[in-house]
Amino acid sequence: MRIFWIELRRSPFLWVFIPMGILALVVLLRERASWESVWPEASVQVIVAATQLPGVAIAAVAAWSAQRVHRGNAEDLLDTAARPRWQIEAMHLLSTLTYAWIPLAGSSVVAVFVTSQVAPPGFLWTSYLALGVVAVLISAALGHALGSVVKNRLAAPVAAFLSFFPLFIMSLLVPYFGEANKEVSPLALTVRLTFALACVAAALTLGAQAAWRRHVAWKRLASGAAVAVTAAALIVVGPSQHNREPPGNPACGKVVDTQVCLWPENAARLPDAIQATSEVITATKGVLSFPGLVSEEGLGIATSDSQIEISVLPGITREAFRSLQIFRLTWTLVANCGAYESERDGRPRIQARAKMDTWLGSVMLGRLQDAEWDSFALTPSSRKEVEVTLNLPRYRQEEWARKQVLVMGICND
Template identity: 50%
Template sequence: MIDIIRYELRRSPFFWALGPMVILTLTLLLRESDLWNRVWPEASVQVIAAATQLTGVTVAATAAWSAQRVHRGNTTELLYAAARPRWQIELIHLFGTLLYSATPLAVAALVATFMMTPEVPSGSLWPSYIGLGLLSMVIIASLGHAVGSIIKSRLASPIAAALSFGPLFVLSLFVPHYGEATKEVSPQALVVRAVFAVICLSVAIFISTTARRGATLSLPRIAISVALPVGAFALVMVGPPQQYRPPPSNPSCAQAGQTDVCVWPDNAALLPEAVRATAQVNKALEGIISAPDLVAEQGLAVSHRPNSLQLDVIPGASWESYLSLMSYSITSHQCASNNQETNYLGVMASSKMYVWLRSAVIGGMQDPYWDPSNLTAADRQEVESILGKPRTDQVEWARTQIGLIENCRDQHR
């Protein structure tokens, strides 16, 4: 049996496609490694995303081409006359396909593990995410094999690639795009995908062993015809592959002056940057508004105080991310006043304060790319002019803007 498998691996077109597939996967994984190499769940998602998206499309196309070899060599009838049952032959064929398909994922996981920074909390890539990636490859490879078994035309590979592109990219049915610390793999979604992978594998074997002479209606054919759409329906109905995690009992916290800063334990390596951003924002706001008592990422079970900030948990967070999140939370207007003038003044004051606060921390006017969409050129010139004035003038201007924002917030309440 080992010799048969070895022979199958040598004759497979994946033997030649494996190198480009691994290179493609590592290219996608490493292009922005600084966004995931400090958070284990984010690294886990980026590993499976790199190994199952563009690479998955390649797997589907190559699997279809590999399955077509019986058509190209006109060996279908010979396979039915072989000593081994046809399903065993196809199972070995599919085993080789799946082994090659999983190799880029294994290589990406190994590379990602070694690339994690020293300050990352102890842990590893999340097995649930890796399992999700493996199941996705089984589904995609089985789909390609089935298409190649049915279609004799050379269009089988492009068709298989097109069919896999939708679920992988457009619908994101198989793997998520990001792995925020607030989320985990949904057990229900994982079970449904495992069942669907078994169905797809069974369909691929069944089709490849019966796709000849217009096989007659049979109980297995009926079962397969029902199971596939039911499985696909369940896959859609169970929803996204992720769900929100319960709050951890041990958030990672530190202090920035009088402000407590707390992040998810998985984001502990990001805590110094959150503390740094908090300290710089507090310094910029001295004499304007009081510093918050607490800055915490959303979803944490921490005692919230009247003067606290809740920050969104975003993938690839950095010092600049925390700066932007804090600036937005402090200056957001949340205004729905019936007075149009009050509403307008509050909105514009919020936008100008956001740009001023970020620019004051950075030490110069921020790139216009990051400006709010409603900020006009005149507003930007006003902020730039204020930044060039003495600190006392900046404080007075900022207090005026905060007053307009608070007036709008009061009417909103």
């Protein structure tokens, strides 16, 4: 234990763990509105904030710290010490991890405090926190291993790059979002933990220079091979999340004759979803029959009524709920005329859908919506047609909209 405390006091992380913690909190809180009401989303944003940018720094500083044996020309001294070299490396790596996990712990505490004020009763999901712990372990162990074997000063930036690639480019270690309909795959978590343990084994064995002279080089080869094999397995297994089983208690509300249901974790967003549904129902009155169920993807609610499914994205607003419903609703009205229909024959239906999409959005805004929200298929002449229609009396607008619905349902044989 005394050696561990000595390692803590001499670690370069002593000077960087506070800036890393501040960086993690800045990243976490800059988009607070997108996660504060949903526990799984808060859980993911905690590990994203504590492992992506801080993770790159952790790998670089761990490599720099491990290189002290080269800077002090102490390899032979450590290899002939009374303690086995791996035990010395273990104390060094443990001190690194102690500092490296502080941003994750601090971000978790802040997220619990913020989310508990808004979200339904619950807590951060331990499976996501486990992913964060493992991601930090991988970054620190890889950096330590690289710094142990590479004497060049480029070891630290190389370690940073190697961590940046899986954390940012491929999102292999932690996901970007924590949608309520997804959860951590046990297989993916197990593979990542196995990869982390292989990285730790490499960090503890690759630095033992005397191992070659004692003819136990197989330990170094085995640890390197284990890292390569588990890294390949991590890539083969794929994303860290998979779809959840439908819950038995979705959060539901009713608007007129339409039921609106979300995942229980999204219960705080149900009032916005209900209000948005009410506005869309009002806008479509006199034009079409609104579906009897609006449900979030993955709920699997059995119903005899027509329904539309929507994706509830992080930070979704009432306006976004409206846009999603309009998008799904208008596409359900487009007839499926087969894969062999020509583009020219299908164009009238697609154009009618684009006009309906813009008209419904504009009706709820009380003005013609900005062009950036229009469908890509909408032509300038069609947008002008919608603008003219909006200036007509309501009953004339409904007549025009019913004609678009009719066109959307006809196949041009």
